[in-house]
Amino acid sequence: MTKVLPQGKLKDFLKDTMDKYSLVAPVREDGVVVLKPTADPEAVVTDYLNTVTSPKDFFFPQTERMFRFQKTEGKIRVEETTWQGKRVIFGVRPCDLGSLELIDRVFQEGEYEETYYLARRENTTVVGLACSSPGPTCFCTTFGITPGSPEGADLMLYPDGEGFVVEVLTEKGEALAQQTETLLEDQDVDLAEVKGRFEGLKVPLGDHLSVDGVAAKLDGMFEHPVWAELSPRCLGCGICTYLCPTCHCFGMTDEVRGDQGVRLRCWDSCQFSDFTRMAGGHNPRPTKKERVRQRFMHKLNYYVHRFGRYLCTGCGRCLEKCPVGLTMVHVIEKVNDSGTREVAVNE
């Protein structure tokens, strides 16, 4: 027996969820579908290819208050802020589910943990939504993800006929299933068969784009002319990095009023000119060439060296939104097409 959420019960599912959790879900607003905290199940949509913004926003928010400080007569008091909440993020696509696992590695592994991210991760239940019809910008299969991959979800929904076939993957998912159990029907459905159907769906772009050997090839391409060729059209904006579900670079800033203030951790972008500019003025990445190279080397080479996987899940947001088509697909194609000869510049 497999649990199924009938289509007609979806709003009730969200309502019951909200009894115990705060809800973040896809909402259509001024022509775009964004993930947003919402208290209105009626506003939640499921007819989207993917949300414009990615779920990372709710684990690694654009602005995170790290701590408060207060200066009083010869003393300083530092008060750490920790995120308190119990949240469900609904409707996360497989590519975005995969991206959470990639950011987890960065913030979890090594000598130090990034506790703000981990606190949000621990207290959030992720409801995945398998893709019935991958779009023209989707290429998840390039990175071994399929329209039905549940990895990264606590509870996965597979749209099937008049409802959603439910797969519980973790304890958090189990807790949510219990919270909504009156709405989930036990039906004679073969979960493996349903999953297999999604896993086998065609992803036209991804199915034809291979990333095999790209990391190794890039080992010898730091000085390759491809970067000078790709970078002039870059606008130096932050669209790619801010919409990317795997980009996770940040900076810190203090905001102060009188004797008290907060330190914020804010998104930052390797495409911004001041990202690596040092106090004395020296900038190791002074032009668009170095900055564009950094972004793609990070995703297709540096991260692979550190964590053994590519830092991209083929969500297609850069294809959809980069105003000048400086996309992951374009770069992978360029790398695949280029010779590996190393060209020494400035010599």
Next chain:
Amino acid sequence: MKEKLSELKETVARLLKDRTVDFFIAYQAGHSQVEPIPFFLTTAEHVENLFLNNFCAHNLSKYLLDYLAGDEVVGVLAKGCDLRALKRLLTDHRVERGRVFVVGLPCIGIYDRKKVQEVYPAGLVEVVEEGEEVILRGETGDKRVPRKEYLLPRCLTCPDHNPEFYDLLLGEKVANGPLAEEDYSDVRALEEWAPGERRRYWTRQFERCLRCYACRNVCPACNCRVCCFDVAEPRWLGKGTSLDEQEMFHFTRAMHVAGRCTGCGECERVCPVNIPLMKLNKKLAKDIGALFHVPQAEIPTEVEPLGQFRLGDPDEFN
């Protein structure tokens, strides 16, 4: 526009071969028909990859700012709207006319990728113009739609189907004249709302802002050497995102480009979260037009309404 491709290829190849230009900025094919992308050609061999269709929206002249330090002569393909942007850069003394070789491109309108993709999310092969209608021709068949409804907003009121000046014109001039008069109807509609309603509308827009700065980076009027928002000290704008900071950014930018905005709408076109930035810019253009008796606030002039001071000015200069 497509039919001019072979002439463009010949022209650019010649300009590069005879060193009239050191490199040339035009378009290449992107991920699909609806998204051609900027292309920097450095040799005549590159012309094989040139691309031209009626989705070539990008204003390429903004890239000239990336080459101020050198002494190269840069060739650039410019539609009427792009030429206005170039005129902005020339008027602001940011770019030297002698270092730009303009290949003018007559244009009767560029299609709005977002609108076309609503009808044809994938597999569009071409757009065929037939009078007041267009045929969206795709892998799964044709769709006939009214032309006006699928153009970029800027194209409807475009006064310059032919670039105002150029070093060389591609093909013949086309009949000029805007498809519609600029009546600021969208601004007027907003003006009629109750203040609270307007507040809620703009709050929703700016709360969505990611502060990616794409609007600023693509804007020909945003051509400062160093943007005040990129300066670490004094820090005019916090790195943190909040409605306050977003408004500070957008209002400052709108006021800074007021009277200098060329109406190209590139800011709105590239915004990843659909913030209707042109409503802000148009509101200012409309008010400047009315207050300073400027007929077309979007046309760069040597002496701008907000860029001059007269001794007889009734307002104090402070």
Next chain:
Amino acid sequence: MSKNPMVPNPATITKITSETGSGDVKTFRVVFDDPSLAEGFTYRSGQCAMLSVFGVGECMISITSTPTRPGFLEFSVKKVGRVTDALHEAREGDKIGLRGPYGNCFPLEKMKGKNLVFVGGGIGLAPLRSLINNVLDNRKEYGRVDIIYGARSPQDLVFKEELFQNWPKYQDTHVYVTVDAGDEEWKGPVGFVPPYLEEINPSPEGAVAVTCGPPVMIKFVLQSLAKMGYTDDQIITTLEMKMQCGIGKCGRCNIGDKYVCVDGPVFSVDQLQALPDEF
């Protein structure tokens, strides 16, 4: 201490020494307010710490004191930007925040029994000072020590008391100081560090060279050392990149796949050769 590595610990500036004539370099002696931290904080020469001026921001500064002299930490800071400007405004008794220590350290084990050549320029003597005092506090474990140091002018020399009085007193420890341009009172050598180093010409035999200073000086010092017969694995230097988190997460101080905050700042030249040229 908080489990959260991003939260600084309150500390007090107990002593401020102005190092240079213009006062653009100051050394801050700092003690943690939490007594358990003041005693329990351990670090190694070459490591850095994040200094917070609350309300202004943070900056990564190398620890210039030596773990062999516990009880306090010292940081020599040049006034170059927002945070360092604010630090320079501080007075003794003021509160700052401190977190760390971060990064790797100088390979002291590898240096034991070796002749040591320290080559510093300007404020680059700060990380070396920790190492030099560490070595001198265990003087018997190392061979001959040569310290070659230069600054733009006599006014720009830092740690003058140690350079001219303390360090030369140690056995078999030789201090050579040069300035790019002298003044009326300067009686010492005048000239850039790299040619001066070649003039002194300490033997590469059984030696390890450690160099720290402005990038252009390091570039030429490395050339000089190579000319003098030092191999890449005998030369150690430190790198500087813009840092924010200090814990390998924020993604800006990388050179290739190495993050200077956790994998550096100390690198041997043969390690540097394997990195892309982007620093």
